[in-house]
Each structure stands twice: as C-alpha cells, then as structure tokens.
Amino acid sequence: MLQSCETRSAWTANDAPVADAETIVSSHTAVNDEYRHLVLRAGRPATLAAPGQFFHLLCPASSEDKPYLRRPMSTYKADPEAGTLEFLYKVAGLGTRALATLKPGDPFRVLGPLGVGFTLDDGWRHIVVLGRGVGLATLAPLAEAAARKGIGVTAILSARRPDLIMSADRFGAIGADVRPVLDTDGSSAPENVREILAGLAREGRADAIFTCGSNRLFRLAKDFARETGIAGQVALEQQMACGIGMCFCCVRKFEVDGELVDKRVCWDGPVFDLKEATSW
Amino acid sequence: MVTAVSSPAGSSVSLAVDVGGLRLANPVMPASGTFAEGLDKVMDLNRLGAFVTKTITREFRAGNPVPRVCETTEGLINSIGIPSKGLDYFRDNVVPFYGAFSPPLVVSISAPTVDDFAAMARDLTVAGVAAIEANISCPNIEEDGRSFAMEPRLTETVTAAMRKATPLPLWVKLTPNTGDIVAVARAAEAGGADAVVVANTILAMRIDTETFRPKLGNVLGGLSGPAVKPIALRMVYQCADKLTIPVIGCGGIATPEDAVEFMLAGARAVQVGTTTFVRPTAMIDVIEGLSAFCARRGIADVNELVGAVVDGNTAPEEAEAVL
Numbered sequence A: 001m002l003q004s005c006e007t008r009s010a011w012t013a014n015d016a017p018v019a020d021a022e023t024i025v026s027s028h029t030a031v032n033d034e035y036r037h038l039v040l041r042a043g044r045p046a047t048l049a050a051p052g053q054f055f056h057l058l059c060p061a062s063s064e065d066k067p068y069l070r071r072p073m074s075t076y077k078a079d080p081e082a083g084t085l086e087f088l089y090k091v092a093g094l095g096t097r098a099l100a101t102l103k104p105g106d107p108f109r110v111l112g113p114l115g116v117g118f119t120l121d122d123g124w125r126h127i128v129v130l131g132r133g134v135g136l137a138t139l140a141p142l143a144e145a146a147a148r149k150g151i152g153v154t155a156i157l158s159a160r161r162p163d164l165i166m167s168a169d170r171f172g173a174i175g176a177d178v179r180p181v182l183d184t185d186g187s188s189a190p191e192n193v194r195e196i197l198a199g200l201a202r203e204g205r206a207d208a209i210f211t212c213g214s215n216r217l218f219r220l221a222k223d224f225a226r227e228t229g230i231a232g233q234v235a236l237e238q239q240m241a242c243g244i245g246m247c248f249c250c251v252r253k254f255e256v257d258g259e260l261v262d263k264r265v266c267w268d269g270p271v272f273d274l275k276e277a278t279s280w
Numbered sequence B: 001m002v003t004a005v006s007s008p009a010g011s012s013v014s015l016a017v018d019v020g021g022l023r024l025a026n027p028v029m030p031a032s033g034t035f036a037e038g039l040d041k042v043m044d045l046n047r048l049g050a051f052v053t054k055t056i057t058r059e060f061r062a063g064n065p066v067p068r069v070c071e072t073t074e075g076l077i078n079s080i081g082i083p084s085k086g087l088d089y090f091r092d093n094v095v096p097f098y099g100a101f102s103p104p105l106v107v108s109i110s111a112p113t114v115d116d117f118a119a120m121a122r123d124l125t126v127a128g129v130a131a132i133e134a135n136i137s138c139p140n141i142e143e144d145g146r147s148f149a150m151e152p153r154l155t156e157t158v159t160a161a162m163r164k165a166t167p168l169p170l171w172v173k174l175t176p177n178t179g180d181i182v183a184v185a186r187a188a189e190a191g192g193a194d195a196v197v198v199a200n201t202i203l204a205m206r207i208d209t210e211t212f213r214p215k216l217g218n219v220l221g222g223l224s225g226p227a228v229k230p231i232a233l234r235m236v237y238q239c240a241d242k243l244t245i246p247v248i249g250c251g252g253i254a255t256p257e258d259a260v261e262f263m264l265a266g267a268r269a270v271q272v273g274t275t276t277f278v279r280p281t282a283m284i285d286v287i288e289g290l291s292a293f294c295a296r297r298g299i300a301d302v303n304e305l306v307g308a309v310v311d312g313n314t315a316p317e318e319a320e321a322v323l
C-alpha cells in the first residue's frame, strides 16, 4: 500500500479528469545527442498532471516510421498557470523516432493525465530521489513538489557521462543536495551509491526513497528500504496498448502478501510501493 | 429507447437497431477485451449502443506471459490470454458498475467445456446482465490456438447447451481461424444463437530480427485493427447472406465509413475494438458519423443500410433505388 492515501488522493484521485487533448508543440529541442525536450501548449486537465503521472501520446507517422499504438510517457513538467506540459525523452525506437519529428506549431494529441503518481507523506522531513537517465525526468517534478511541502531532497543522479546527467539544474533550483554519480569515474557503482545512502540514513536524511529508470538502482533502493525500514516508491515502465486499464497488456509481477500477482502499470501504477515491486 | 439523432443537415435519423433479442439505441458497441470501466474517464458511456465486457471465466486466470502485444502495420497482435478475476468477482463488482448506465450489458464468457459454457451462461442470468456473448473463438485459450468455433459440430453443441441454460439473448462470437466460417455460423444459428459476432482476431505472429525471438510471450497471438478489416468484412458478407439471425460485424472498424461498409455487407450492428486504444473516443465518432452519413444520403433509418450492398444478386432497378 502507498504510504498516505490522503496525499495520494489529493494528487491523483482516480476520478480526476482525463482528456484526449489536442495540444500544440511550442518547442522541441535536443538536450544532448540522446535526449530531447518537448514543450507543449496545453490546457486543463493535462496541465494538472501530478508528479509520476503519465500521458499516452499519439506519435505522428513519418515517412519511415508509422507507429500504430500510442506511447506512454511520464510527465517532465506540468504548469497550469503557464499552460504548458513538458516531456523529456530518449529516442529509443519506432515511437520516439516518430515523436522526434514534431515541430513547433504542430498539433499533437495527448491522453491524460493517467495513472497513480507519487505520494508524499506529511510526516517526512527529508527524502532521497535516486534515478538514472530519463528516469530523472520523472523524479524532477516529485522533487519540486517535495520542496513546496518543505521536505528536503537529496538527489542522487546517475549517468554514464557528465553530459548525460539530466535536470541537475532543476534539482539544484529547489535547493536539493545534488550528488551526481558517473560510470566514467566509477562513482555510480552500487557499492558507492549504497555508501551514500547509508550516510544519509545515519544523518537522518532519508525518510523515504524514490527511484526510476534503472533496474540496478531499483534493487539497491528496494534493499535499502527493507534494511532501514523506510518507505519507498518506484515509477515503472511497461509496454502499453490502451493506457487506461482495459487491455491488460502492461502487467508486471508484484509481491503481495507473499504471493506474486499481476498488476497493470497503467492503472494500478505507474508508481508502486518498493516493497511490492519486483526486479525486471 | 428509440433515438433520433439530429444531424448536421437538420433532418433526423433513427439509429436504433434490434440485435439478437436486444433493442439498441444505436448499432455501435465495444468489442470484448478492448473496453472496460477506465473508458468512463474519457467519454460518456451512455452514448454507446451496448456494453460488451472482456471475456470472463469461472475461475481466476493469470493470463499469458508478457510481452502480450506487438504492433504491426495498421494493427496489433495480442496474446493477453484472458486474465480473469472469476465469475463471483465479476457479478459482485463489475455488473453493479454498469448498472449506473443506460446501455445494456453484454457479458462475454469463455469456458473449457460444453458443460462449463452452459453453467456460466446459467450463472450469469442475473439482474443487470442483458445478453451473453459466448467467446467460443478466442485463439489463445486452448492449445495450438484451437477452439470450439473452428468446427460446426462443436459450435452447434456448445450453443445448444447454452441455449438451454439461459433465457437471455445469446450471441455467439466466431473465429476467422476456420476453414468454413459460413458453416460454423449456420451451426450457431441451428444451435439457437440469437446473433453471431463476426469475428474474433486472426491467428498471427511476428519475430524480432535482432533477438530471433517471437515478439509475443505466447509466440502466437491474434491480429486486429484496420489490417484485418477487409477479411472481417468479407466474412460478414458471406455469413449475412446465409443466416436469418443478425450478424454483428467486428474487425478493424475505425471510422464511420468502416461501420457503413460492414452494415452494407449485412451487419446489423458493429463492434469497435483496437481502434479505441489509439483513439479512445472513436466509438462516439462512429456513432455521430453514421448519423451524419445517413442524413447526407437521405436515409431516415440506419437499418436501411443493412445488407444494402449492390452486388451481382441485386437487380439493376433495385440497385438504383438504394443509391
């Protein structure tokens, strides 16, 4: 079970409005040679997306790529005042290649906001977010929401190289304690990340841990949460067809009362309790 | 119940149809397995002609290993494997949910034996259930993709057993994975079906050329979406010609024109499946588009479309009349 149902319902009530909205691309830029940043002009309810919620994107067909299904994508930023909705993604296959062809001014259909997002418990004083690659995009809005609630954030940002660390500025802007760990200098090794986590726990700065984007980091976070008894949540991905709980394509295995059960990532998640989620 | 939808042209078109023992406000409904409570978040479910549930089984079923779906040109292949929370859960939780809406609830069932099919039909003869759709066609549920609906004899036996077990309207959903779908459709009619649904998915597969592995966890799956439309349409045409009970068309319907095509081929109603995954409000577009189409063509009642294809069997004068 998620920690605080009250907070959860405040953010991502299952009866919160969803729309298949026509948005307009306002900018679409390459962040580096792997990641792209898409900013849309959008209205409500799209811009009311809570941290951890996702959208189901109708990627445009290009002359080479014609994805038939939509693609799920977690929210990078949603701002109801500015009327903007942002995504940060890595071009990884047919769908994202097609997505990458969008140009400013293009119309673009997004279904959402969908799914159950992150939960922040009012009792927490300091949380740890631990992510890698585009997983950090999913954690950035969570860190901002925590900061708004006066909760301190340590952000352990893992990447292959320094230039692939995503969103360090966004974590920095909210006053998070930013700890980049890299493959290039070996600091991203599990032993080192475990050391950092243990240090935070000793200092009383780890009331909960949140992760996204790497199976190795997920296992580390899950073990850490179990050993220290702290709460934890993970945002998961899975191939989807409908995005709204109808087709049962996006199931994963979860440990519930000592049994492995299937849950739908789109409907029961994409954010799950670390205790229930299993390695992939 | 009779709906007169006012069209852009200002005239009024009747969309109501009688399908296998049910009167529907319009001929558009979801296809089993592509619809659930979640769609309530996106559209007004009261607009639909009927609700058709995901196939349920008596016992809990986990379903197939992932990946359960893969894309292909203009469609997808699925091997969900009918995960089910079982009959009791369904009766206690799902039936009441739909009770809050006006369209009739059609419950899709599957079972491993003739007796179990009959018992399921009997046990679902409860308040809130308006009709049974027997999925005797799902290609995944039995080994090697075999199913009752591959053979006329088995189809008649299982249909007759359900017919005895319930007074509810009984729809039988056929598989395209059979040598002679018309013979199977006639067997369903002989067994006492009130309508046939034509058709389920077409057995298919894909292989990943990087890993050399099948793209589905279950290796084989069912093809659906616009890619199958001409085949499903052909089957509807063939079946409608030989049956007296209504045919419900299903397979690749994405637009109002697709629905018109199926009705011209002889379908009394249509089911929209895979398209809903891509455009969640597609069924509304089909309903509105059907009405607009009829209005534009001066057709007062959508039933006039049913079987109105002008083929070789139609005399030229008649052909002119429908045009």
Ligand SMILES: Cc1cc2nc3c(=O)[nH]c(=O)nc-3n(C[C@H](O)[C@H](O)[C@H](O)COP(=O)(O)O)c2cc1C
Residues within 6 Å of the ligand: A247, B031, B032, B033, B034, B054, B055, B078, B080, B082, B108, B135, B138, B173, B199, B200, B201, B223, B224, B225, B226, B228, B250, B251, B252, B253, B271, B272, B273, B274, B275
């Ligand atoms: C993901 C998925 C799940 C399905 N599950 C069922 C099912 O449980 N029972 C059934 O009778 N048909 C099932 N079908 C088949 C559809 O009801 C329909 O017959 C078929 O997809 C063709 O229609 P379409 O091209 O409009 O999707 C399923 C199809 C899909 C794509």
